[in-house]
Amino acid sequence: MTSRQIAFIDENNCIGCAICIDACPFDAIIGAQNFSHRINFNECPGCKICIKKCPTDCIKMIKINQNKNDILEKVKYNFSRKELRIKNTQKIYTESINNQLSKLSRN
Ligand code: SF4
Ligand code: SF4
Numbered sequence: 525m526t527s528r529q530i531a532f533i534d535e536n537n538c539i540g541c542a543i544c545i546d547a548c549p550f551d552a553i554i555g556a557q558n559f560s561h562r563i564n565f566n567e568c569p570g571c572k573i574c575i576k577k578c579p580t581d582c583i584k585m586i587k588i589n590q591n592k593n594d595i596l597e598k599v600k601y602n603f604s605r606k607e608l609r610i611k612n613t614q615k616i617y618t619e620s621i622n623n624q625l626s627k628l629s630r631n
Pocket of ligand 1: 530547548549550551553563567568570571572573575593622
């Protein structure tokens with residue numbers, strides 16, 4: 525077992541603003557507007573980005589114990605998923621711009 529850090533939300537002080545969801549690059553935060561949020565610890569590699577964004581300071585880092593191979597697999601999976609999301613976003617932007625340019629050229 526290896527210890528690693530993940531984010532943890534104190535749900536009693538979470539106001540459900542959802543700012544952390546937008547800030548998390550790994551889609552590791554679950555919640556809906558006006559309801560308390562939670563961290564999916566399996567998806568959180570502990571980047572700490574959400575901590576500074578929270579207006580009520582209710583996110584902190586905690587340590588959990590996990591099998592070393594599980595951690596490595598999860599980190600690889602998280603980064604490959606992030607790259608895929610960036611590629612897909614770029615593809616959608618490019619298609620949208622091309623559609624707009626094509627409409628303009630027809631007018
Ligand atoms: S520490 Fe990073 S990955 Fe984990 S919940 Fe916060 S922003 Fe997301
Ligand atoms: S930023 Fe903080 S208060 Fe807002 S939803 Fe996330 S954990 Fe809750």
